[in-house]
Structure formats: C-alpha cells, structure tokens
Amino acid sequence: MIGLVDCNSFYCSCERLFRPELSNRPIVVLSNNDGCAVSRTDEAKDLGIKMGQPFFEFKNLCKSDGLVVFSSNFQLYTNLSDRVMGTIKDMCPLVEVYSVDEAFVNLNGFTEIDIFARRIKHTVERDTGIPVSVGVAKTKTLAKVANKIAKKNKVHTDGVVFLDNEKSIDLALKSFPIKDIWGIGSASASKLKLLGINTAYEFAHYKNEKLILKLLTKTGLMIKHELLGIECHKFGSSHEKKNEIMCSRSFDTPKFHINEIKESIANFIDLASSKMRRQESYCSRMDIFYYTSPFQDLMKHSVCRTYKFSVPTLDTLYMTDIAMKLVDESFKLGFGYKKAGVKLYELVNIENVQLGLFENYEIIDRRHRLIKTIDRVNLREGSGVLKSASCGAQNSGFGMKQVYKSPRYLTTWKSLRNVD
DNA sequence: TCTGGGGTCCTAGGACCC
C-alpha cells in the first residue's frame, strides 16, 4: 500500500501559521513578480479564484471580500517543508519526497493502515502546524485519487481516505472527473471526451487500449493500469539528483539593453551552477534563452542558444564567458525582453566525466579548485558574496516585484516573532 | 498597466550509417 501525504494549500498554510488571525479568511499566495495565483485557501477558491489566474483580474476582491494576498516567500516555505518531511520520515522508514508539499510513504507490512494514516496526519499537524491530507491505495495514481477526495471532503472524511477494496475504488472513480486524474491534463482530457470518457471509472474500464496508447502514449496507458490497481510508477522512482537545473525569471519591466540581459543571465548561471555543484554534477550542455512577452501583441522575439561543452564542466566563470558570447551573437536591438533564463542539462557524475583528448588539465584543475574555493567562501559568508563581475554590482533580486512579502520568520533573527 | 518557476517524460522527425 502507498500513502500520499499532501499539505493543504501549502504556501497559504505557511503564511497562516504566523498570522493565526487569518484562519478563516480567503488567502492567495502570488507567483514571482506578484504575477498570478499559485496557492489558494478553500475560502479563496470559493471566491472563484483559479490556479494560475493573473492577479490583476481578482485584485478587487481584496477590498470587496477581504481577500489577503502574499508575495511568495520561498525561504519560509522550504524551511517548513523540511519540517513536514522530517516529521513524516520519523514515522515511516520509506519516504519518497515528491515535491515541496507532498510525499509518498510505503506502507507495505504495516498493520491497521487506516489508523496509522490518521496518526501521520495528526502528528504532522501537531508538530509543524501545517494541515495535511492523506490518501492510501494500492498505486500512486489511486493514492492521488484518495488524497484528492480527502481534501475535497475534509469534514466528511476527516482528511484521510483509504481505498482498499474494489467497491470503494469503483465508487470513488465513478464520480471522479477524468481531468482531475494525476497525469491527465487538458489536452488528454479533451481527447478522451471525444471517446465519451468523462470519469476515471470510464477511463479505467475502457476496452480499446491500443487507441489509448495511440492517443495518450504509454504514459496514458500506465495511468489507466494504475487506476486498475496495477503498479506502474514504482515507489522511490523520484530522482534524488536532478537531470537538469534551470534558473529563470520574468522581469518587472521590459529590458531593452544587452547589458541587462547579460547581467541577468550571468546571475542565473551563478545560481544554477552552484546548485549543480551541490549535487556534485558536471554540466555537458547549457541553454540560454530570453524572450519578449508572449501575452502582448507587440513585436515578438525569442532566443534560445545551446552550447555543448567538449568536456563536462562545473566552471561558472567559463560558462558565463560562453553565455556572454551567445548573447552577443543573438541579441537584437529594439525589443523589450520580459524573461530570461539558463538551463544546465546532460548532467553527469564526477566518475562519469569523459575526458577530452586535447584539454589542458592543469588549467582545468586549477580553475575547478578556484570555483570550489568560491563556493566555500559563499557558504561561510553568505551566498553571492563572491561572484563573477558579469553579475553586476548590486546584489540583484533580478528587479522583482514583491509588494506583499511576509517576513522571513524562520531564517532571519530580525524577523522572529515576538511573544507578548 | 498588470500573466511564475522548476522540473520530468515522451514522441516525431531529421540526419546519418551500412
């Protein structure tokens, strides 16, 4: 049996933890730049606010309906996520952290699983203050279904749903919209609709599997099998090491100058590459990209340039050097760019690094020692203390708009809560 | 006026080889 422990409205719950007076108020947490809704409480959902909806479309609800909004405060969320995951790991030996706010737990061999599931929920809530829902079933996809039902019917289910027999599974799937199944997005849902499939039950028991394979590829077929209780997504299959590391941001205002693009990309490389070194990987390929707003009818321009390193590297300075050249080659004057980013991929472990024939290893080695020294200094003195000159002088927040940001209650002394 | 960021997985189709 697999359990899925999922935090309720996670970012909002984190904010609420430090503002208990907001316990029954509608809350929304906004994406970077205060762009759109990324987390909503039930009260905010009741106001009709959609996931990903742009803030300007519902800003008026702050006045009319007492909606409270927060800019995203990732230091806070990451810290609380660590506490939640730590609590779960204390209770179950086998935990697969799937995202910042959810984890699968392997419950094979446990007796009285439903009682234990309730205990997990109770303990996490008691020890961290973050409300969670728990779904338990034979496969990950069914556990997702169970969890969603638990979340939707908190009063009825007490936040825990256990789908352990055919009858309860059938009943659950018959009223479960196909578009809400994990892995079925809007494109797949509309294809299935054409086949007359509207519920998870109809999908699971659809006879023509060849057609499903053709329309939804093998991932779609796996979902179907998982709904029938056949395990396709093995427990523990999430990677500990990332296969690719991205860093990108939207700008608060359009950027017209090449130096602004260069500076931001240098900063993204700085962040992405130090993240990469923390997982002890080397990068074989790098994309840099920047583009104008896709939402406006102005002149559009989109740039993506790839560079393949002859020898996998961890050298920020070298990568930055290459990236600056790529921007020089591709930049077009007259466009206002709204977003830029960097992707490092084809990441390899140290032991798998293929050496080139014609490289000067003395120089490479010296450079790698330099980079590691920079990492050590930044670790000790605070990140961003030492970085390449291309990153610019002001310690940039990338010109991000964050009007509604809460204090970093858990990560800076100044922001600690006072107790009167 | 104002629309996120970071991931994974899969397929189609081109290039290339024998």
Next chain:
DNA sequence: TCTGGGGTCCTAGGACCC
C-alpha cells in the same frame, strides 16, 4: 526507366506536474 530498408542517435517541442 528504374533509386531500400533498418537501425541509431539527436533535437525540438508538447504535455504534464507542483
């Protein structure tokens, strides 16, 4: 006049997730 077929590798891009 007639111009294969099978395999692999690579890349771009779609779909989806949280």
